[in-house]
Amino acid sequence: MSRRPVSRTMLLSLFAALITLILTGPLSGLVLNGYDFTTRFAAPLQIAAMVLILRFIAGLLPASWLAPKQKHEVEPRAPRFKTYQLVLGGLVLYLALASLVLFASKYWLAVGIMALIYVLLGLGLNVVVGFAGLLDLGFVGFYAVGAYGYALGHQYLGLGFWAAIPLAALLAGMFGMILGFPVLRMHGDYLAIVTLGFGEIIRLVLNNWMAFTGGPNGVDAPAPTFFGWEFKANVTQGGVPFHEVWGLEYSSGMLDAFIFLVLLAVVGLTLYAVSRLRGMPIGRAWEALREDEIACRSLGLNHVWTKLSAFAMGASIGGVAGVFFAASQGFVSPISFSFFESALVLAIVVLGGLGSVYGVILAALFLTLMPEVLREFADYRILIFGFAMVLIMIWRPRGIIQQRRPFFKRAGS
Amino acid sequence: MKKDEAILDLKNISVAYGQTKVLHGVSLHVMPGEIVTLIGSNGAGKTTLLKSLFATPSPYSGEIFFGGEDITVLPTHMVSRRGLSLVPEGRRIFPAMSVSENLAMGLVACTDKSHAGPTLKTIYELFPRLYERRDQRAGTLSGGEQQMLAIGRSMMAKPKLLLLDEPSLGLAPLIVKTIFTTLKQIAADGTTIFIVEQNANQALKLADRAYVLSNGAISLTGSGTELLSNEDVKKAYLGGH
Known part of the structure; x- marks a missing residue:
């Protein structure tokens, strides 16, 4: 791919704008008025400006989108996007989604947070089930580890929200490895049953270890803070209230808005990391392991480490989701971590298309937003929800967005 | 030695x-x-x-x-x-991966991957068919091509x-x-x-x-x-x- 400097793009855009001016200027700038005409400068300039901007944006797109593909010699593919393009695109997308905070009610913010949590869970389980092909029915266990890690970490060690995120990721990752060891030799159905048991064990321990976890009574989770700002009406953690610092009227939606914004950023980073993993040796190793374990081992791949890393990576994403769950609910109890949650997350991954990152996001949004949208149908909403799932699986048996290999070209191109 | x-x-x-x-x-x-x-x-x-x-x-x-x-x-x-590199019985290529990705899998065990480029070139010279189909799903190759791929994959580790x-x-x-x-x-x-x-x-x-x-x-x-x-x-x- 040839390099296309920004200055050259700018020049080209100016040129395009000039041509537009010449071509459309007389058409849009001259208004016939009887046998006379009057000139109007605003319209042609607006059109030219639009062309200028669009041409500039098009210039920033990677050359491969616009120009025919060059024939490649034997060499690694150039990345599709340059770093600054990714950063810019990510930032724009983030700001666009973040601006939802300004319009959404507290109710929709809470729904949005749950949707994003499920996106995160889906992305995590997708690493294990979609990439590595290890059917995990106990994923909720890692979610619980993250949530309780935050709540109990605060209760016993005084950990805050920001410390809890990486620690919960580590802790859940460790649990992932612990689960990974005994199931290394298992495949398919057997693996599913053992992981199912693992998820239940975690829930039962949380439920019955009264002295440590508070059992079915649950644990309070603190509200997150941001550099000492608290998003509550009254400070409880020795900070200053956010609304007083900024001279705003207190609203109970502020906390949700804050969690939404942080969660959105975390989802974005996870999405980037997970989609990059696909093209990296470790991601390729996971997929190869899914396809043929014997071939992998004959190539010298350490299947133990590869499997464990998939479990750990998926689990730590689940753990982070747990922290956000605890933070947004303000309270965790074992009831939230039933097998149904595992099934729902698995449904997200399968519905979205095994291994397809974007499909998982769509499915997560669909499966969490749909029951809310359908609330008006009251008694029938779960029924409609179920039907919708069945229909999707009939129409698109391999998921909403089927997995696309990152390095395939379309045939004939 | x-x-x-x-x-x-x-x-x-x-x-x-x-x-x-x-x-x-x-x-x-x-x-x-x-x-x-x-x-x-x-x-x-x-x-x-x-x-x-x-x-x-x-x-x-x-x-x-x-x-x-x-x-x-x-x-x-x-x-x-x-x-020691094995071309397993029945080829055992990774069908959902592209030909070039299959070849890349041959490198997983190499700590030093500096030979990758030249080796890849050698393999493509030995098996021009693989070069033609490097972006194709390996599962869509014919039996003979799959065998070539399996050999090439093992050769990647030199x-x-x-x-x-x-x-x-x-x-x-x-x-x-x-x-x-x-x-x-x-x-x-x-x-x-x-x-x-x-x-x-x-x-x-x-x-x-x-x-x-x-x-x-x-x-x-x-x-x-x-x-x-x-x-x-x-x-x-x-x-x-």
Whole structure:
């Protein structure tokens, strides 16, 4: 791919704008008025400006989108996007989604947070089930580890929200490895049953270890803070209230808005990391392991480490989701971590298309937003929800967005 | 490594799956630069012998030396990292991955990947078909192309010794010929090759030396041409012509 400097793009855009001016200027700038005409400068300039901007944006797109593909010699593919393009695109997308905070009610913010949590869970389980092909029915266990890690970490060690995120990721990752060891030799159905048991064990321990976890009574989770700002009406953690610092009227939606914004950023980073993993040796190793374990081992791949890393990576994403769950609910109890949650997350991954990152996001949004949208149908909403799932699986048996290999070209191109 | 020292040396190995004994005291060796073949009928223990090199399962008695080092109980992935690369029986390519990704998988065990570019080029030169189809799903390749891919994938690690398990399995005679010609070329470029084959005719024509495995023991050994003209071999493995 040839390099296309920004200055050259700018020049080209100016040129395009000039041509537009010449071509459309007389058409849009001259208004016939009887046998006379009057000139109007605003319209042609607006059109030219639009062309200028669009041409500039098009210039920033990677050359491969616009120009025919060059024939490649034997060499690694150039990345599709340059770093600054990714950063810019990510930032724009983030700001666009973040601006939802300004319009959404507290109710929709809470729904949005749950949707994003499920996106995160889906992305995590997708690493294990979609990439590595290890059917995990106990994923909720890692979610619980993250949530309780935050709540109990605060209760016993005084950990805050920001410390809890990486620690919960580590802790859940460790649990992932612990689960990974005994199931290394298992495949398919057997693996599913053992992981199912693992998820239940975690829930039962949380439920019955009264002295440590508070059992079915649950644990309070603190509200997150941001550099000492608290998003509550009254400070409880020795900070200053956010609304007083900024001279705003207190609203109970502020906390949700804050969690939404942080969660959105975390989802974005996870999405980037997970989609990059696909093209990296470790991601390729996971997929190869899914396809043929014997071939992998004959190539010298350490299947133990590869499997464990998939479990750990998926689990730590689940753990982070747990922290956000605890933070947004303000309270965790074992009831939230039933097998149904595992099934729902698995449904997200399968519905979205095994291994397809974007499909998982769509499915997560669909499966969490749909029951809310359908609330008006009251008694029938779960029924409609179920039907919708069945229909999707009939129409698109391999998921909403089927997995696309990152390095395939379309045939004939 | 000295030139006169065997690159692979199996010393009296016996292998069993649980209680079922498959190999009974097999000894064989491969010298650097040689093409050696092991022929034998179904169930003679050919594949088991290859598996035992990779400790799946390890022999219960006897020793395996590779490049002078005892690898008898080394874990599977460590064996490959020593420079022993297996083209598994039935090819076992990764069907959902592209051809080039399959080849990249051959590099997973290499800590030093600096040879990747030139090696890839060599492989594409050996198998131009793979280059044409480098972005195609490997599962859509024909049987012969898949075998080429499996060989190429194993070559990516620049192995000292290339092991092939039944490379002719399920392939048309003409394709088999092409593949064996390429193997000859690979050997000429300096890679030692050990082929386990049922297609004795082709394998013996190619090989410098050959072993015959029957009922879990070596029954005959000699140069490829010697065995080709051997009456017993003719009767048992070459269809008596």
